[in-house]
Structure formats: structure tokens, C-alpha cells
Amino acid sequence: xxxxxxxxxxxxxxxxxxxxxxxxxxxxxxxxxxxxxxxxxxxxxxxxxxxxxxxxxxxxxxxxxxxxxxxxxxxxxxxxxxxxxxxxxxxxxxxxxxxxxxxx
Numbered sequence: 087x088x089x090x091x092x093x094x095x096x097x098x099x100x101x102x103x104x105x106x107x108x109x110x111x112x113x114x115x116x117x118x119x120x121x122x123x124x125x126x127x128x129x130x131x132x133x134x135x136x137x138x139x140x141x142x143x144x145x146x147x148x149x150x151x152x153x154x155x156x157x158x159x160x161x162x163x164x165x166x167x168x169x170x171x172x173x174x175x176x177x178x179x180x181x182x183x184x185x186x187x188x189x190x
Contacts, residue, residue, distance in 0.1 A: 153179045 140147045153175045154160045160172035
């Protein structure tokens, strides 16, 4: 199947302070810099609003926070990027979603 024949799909993934960043060590680390911590809280709120808007508009997508949420070591402590473990989780989810689109 050619990629152009696949239905469009969106993915949402990012920092979710209530899930993937729920480790106490992460909260303790960022407590020293509340301005940056609160900026990420705002980004998480925008992410939730985007997911709601996509659902309401009927746009197919999947939210990577479901896969990364609460998984210790999924994010780098200092900047919120995925670790090797986080990347493995995301790769697995993207692979499953693409196979679903192909009908496998």
C-alpha cells in the first residue's frame, strides 16, 4: 500500500505533568525553577485542549500521553524530551497505529 493511500492521522505527544512527569524526583528537581515548571503546565493545558478539539472535529489522532503517562524514565529529567525508553514506547505505538491503517 502506498503511503498516499493511507488515511491522514495526527499524533499528540508531549509532556504531561500529571502522567509521564508524575515521578516525585522530577517534581522535586523543577521546584527550584517554578517559572519553567509552570510554563510546562501551560503547555500541557494547550495539549489537552488540542486533543479535545481534534476529537470534536472528528480528526483521527492518537495521544501519546496514554503510552508515556506514568512510565518512569520515559522523559529526560532536565528538558522533557523522550529518553531511549520513551522513544521505544512511542515507536511501538506509532507502528501499531500504522498497521491499523493498513488493515493488518
